[in-house]
Amino acid sequence: MVRRSEKAINTLVIIPAYNEELALPDVLGSLAAREDLDVVVVDDGSSDRTSRVAAEGGATVVTLPFNLGIGGALRCGFRYAVRSGYERAVQFDADGQHDVAALRAILAPLDDGADLVIGSRVTDGAGAYAVGRARGSAMGMLRRVVKLLSGRTIMDTSSGFRAFSRPMLEYFARTYPYEYMESVEALLSAMNAGFEVIEVPVVMHSRTAGEASTVRFRLVYHYLRVMLMLVVKMRRRRPREAT
């Protein structure tokens, strides 16, 4: 089932992209310098030229026939990684938020047995990323929920800068959640299934295109929904069998 190019590249960068034709070229350009990485862009049913721009940028392009949301695009990327035989993968933002220089830091713990590495914005030692007030309090709330349900303190529960081991990829290829705030749900699900989760501080750029789109009311609704789902669901998971 191994399909990747002949060079012994075993790391895949997964970039979920929805209408990102403007930001994508720079991101792919910065990744092109790294010869040891393959890049797949999952075009989440974009209505602009995202797919074309991604192909021109040298990435493998997987085009979803309609918008599935970030969770669905990621699961598709995980499935691609598993089928193509990659040993590890990194989730990377299409809008230039993540820094290629930070890839080393986020990939290193995988070699020491970590299954899921979270590149965290707010740990001490992280860089210049300024967190707005509303966002900050929301992050605090999620932190408390995660602490309550897993017993562990993860500073940046919703970070989209993450690295995955092969077993983690296989698990998420089947089970990655796709409802709003899927990153928190996925994190808890991984911890519950017994995967080794580690957090490392990374520098992040503030988003180029500001997305303050999450209206306050909807945000509250989604937080309540996520918490309800987590509380209801998280007890049921069986511990993962040893890999």
Add this chain to the structure above:
Amino acid sequence: MVRRSEKAINTLVIIPAYNEELALPDVLGSLAAREDLDVVVVDDGSSDRTSRVAAEGGATVVTLPFNLGIGGALRCGFRYAVRSGYERAVQFDADGQHDVAALRAILAPLDDGADLVIGSRVTDGAGAYAVGRARGSAMGMLRRVVKLLSGRTIMDTSSGFRAFSRPMLEYFARTYPYEYMESVEALLSAMNAGFEVIEVPVVMHSRTAGEASTVRFRLVYHYLRVMLMLVVKMRRRRPREAT
């Protein structure tokens, strides 16, 4: 549309398999001795290594993206057989219940114009297959229902060891039922559509992994449901046009 290998193999063995990584190698091994057969394994959304094991065993593998149940897997197999141009096919169990030696007996009647040949466990002359009491009485009930609705006595209405002619394959590729106890429904549907059904006694092994999983209550519900559906549906079918 003919795609099968150049050798003039016109018989396909269809093996629906759901999480059968343990039993499958032996089954495929015993089939490999027969040079005149092609084998397709329909992996019904297994969560284990069924697909891989099947490919390693030399079979063509068709992998369903999620579990469709035995009826769905079979219909997919029939569709594969029709598209690949096979003249006849045999349904074969992945769990070692069926005997390769019995293939000749079950395939022979097709040459004499039969469309559907049922390898029957309980006809006189069949071998050592021991039928449990609950199963026996259930089989008796089904026999009576089939007799009532078709006027014919079929001893083993739910046998999963069957051979199909090309016209039968084409019919089932479109219409094979997929709800629980689909084998009985398929049998009646074939008889109602005017296909030639024949029953031959065959030796069967008892299942390696016992599946007494059908709880009594559910079983009763399903029997009632099947009978209801059969009674309601079976009158409408048009007689099949001459082939």
Add this chain to the structure above:
Amino acid sequence: MIALFAAASPVADGGMSTRAHVAITLITLAGLVFVIRMVRRSQLRSKYTVLWLAASMTIVVLVLFPNLLARLSRLLGIYYPPATFLAIAVGVLFLVAVQFSWELSRSEERIRVLAEEVALLRERVEAVSGESDPTTDPDVSSSG
């Protein structure tokens, strides 16, 4: 039949008048015919068939034996038997709606899986047939 309906005095048994009885019976029978026609055309899966036939039968039984409804009402402490009837109907509808939301969740999940599979297939086909964008890495395009 007629005797049964006639016996159903407005208040005593079941609290429904003869007319109401006839109306409900006719409507229920129409529903039964409708469901059976759908099944025959193979347009309805058997689990739904069982559901609707069971619901129709329940109504038929309650209409044919008004005493049953009256007794049930007394048991439940409802003073107006037709209200019991409506309450049962609403309860069934609720269960059906829950079942539907479960089926819809599963269907949506399956559609998502299919969309992902189609996307992966398309990538494969384009790589093999070399028809993806010309600027793509030639190594990948030529692998077909």
Add this chain to the structure above:
Amino acid sequence: MIALFAAASPVADGGMSTRAHVAITLITLAGLVFVIRMVRRSQLRSKYTVLWLAASMTIVVLVLFPNLLARLSRLLGIYYPPATFLAIAVGVLFLVAVQFSWELSRSEERIRVLAEEVALLRERVEAVSGESDPTTDPDVSSSG
């Protein structure tokens, strides 16, 4: 409007009190707005739009003309008009549910067909691109 509601004395016309009238009217209007918003966002297929608008309109008519309900109740032999109202609502919901089960059956069948097609396509693509398991029949693998 007010006059209409006021005219609806508890028993004479439709048997509903003014308060019940106002409550039902408000709920129905809210439902109408909800349906129209959904349609505007193109989230509702037109067949469902027709269904829900028709249902809402029926309720509005029955509420605005209580005499209609009273007469219908007499016709059906129901002595308590609000029960007629509820019975109609339950009947409509049953029909809707039957319709939904039919739609779900069809959707599920289509999803199944798509899943089978995707599986067959994947087999083809892997055979052609020679990337399926190396132990596969070389004749097939080399055909790409």
